[in-house]
Amino acid sequence: MDVYSAVNSRQSIRAFTDRAVPREALDRVLAAAAHAPSGSNLQPWHVYVVRGARLAELKKRVAERITAGDSGDEREYPIYPPSIESPYRERLADLGERRYGALGIARDDTQARLRERARNWDCYGASTALFCYLDRDMPVAQWADAGMYLQTVMLLLRAEQLHSCAQAAWSEYHRTVAETISPPPRRILFCGMSIGYADPSAPQPRIPRAPLAETVTFLG
Numbered sequence: 001m002d003v004y005s006a007v008n009s010r011q012s013i014r015a016f017t018d019r020a021v022p023r024e025a026l027d028r029v030l031a032a033a034a035h036a037p038s039g040s041n042l043q044p045w046h047v048y049v050v051r052g053a054r055l056a057e058l059k060k061r062v063a064e065r066i067t068a069g070d071s072g073d074e075r076e077y078p079i080y081p082p083s084i085e086s087p088y089r090e091r092l093a094d095l096g097e098r099r100y101g102a103l104g105i106a107r108d109d110t111q112a113r114l115r116e117r118a119r120n121w122d123c124y125g126a127s128t129a130l131f132c133y134l135d136r137d138m139p140v141a142q143w144a145d146a147g148m149y150l151q152t153v154m155l156l157l158r159a160e161q162l163h164s165c166a167q168a169a170w171s172e173y174h175r176t177v178a179e180t181i182s183p184p185p186r187r188i189l190f191c192g193m194s195i196g197y198a199d200p201s202a203p204q205p206r207i208p209r210a211p212l213a214e215t216v217t218f219l220g
């Protein structure tokens, strides 16, 4: 698979089949992804792959919290700016329209949207999840490194016919994730990622991007 095909075929998948993900494929992907660049080669990411009974237990514990009306842990980092201004606000709304619209969920059906959103913590049905931690003292530059690393993982997964969904949502239940993983306390959960085979029978809407002129400026 060439790089363009990997980039163009990657999308956030929100319905996976129960087909098992081969351990060897994960080994290949994570060995290659280790070559992702990072400032001064700090390689600041700490990655935990959770599968099988361990992941089932984690999903169950978060589901129990949600059922009990627990809306999550104190946030350890902001996922959005305090106020989302244009054009980001419109892009966020557009994602919601496409994502929930594809499932027939109306804009004002808050309960259905919340139920659908809660599928984050079931890994959208995937039986493999990856959690990316950083040391807490790492500043923004190393968080950018972790983003590049995660995208490298997601592209390599395509070469294995696998799909993924990056999930900052896991940071909302970071204490339960930490109970499962037992990371050193100095580490902070940046992002989870569901990994598996896409369910071809589920709607998986493609999310368009802004025209290039909105985000790229050529000079000279």
Ligand SMILES: Cc1cc2nc3c(=O)[nH]c(=O)nc-3n(C[C@H](O)[C@H](O)[C@H](O)COP(=O)(O)O)c2cc1C
Binding pocket: 010, 011, 012, 013, 014, 095, 120, 165, 166, 167, 168, 169, 170, 191, 206, 207
């Ligand atoms: C750092 C990061 C965190 C994300 N967190 C979530 C999440 O918690 N839940 C989710 O369903 N999608 C999540 N996404 C997926 C984005 O919504 C998605 O990448 C975006 O809408 C573009 O769609 P595409 O990936 O299908 O091209 C996340 C993506 C990134 C890069």
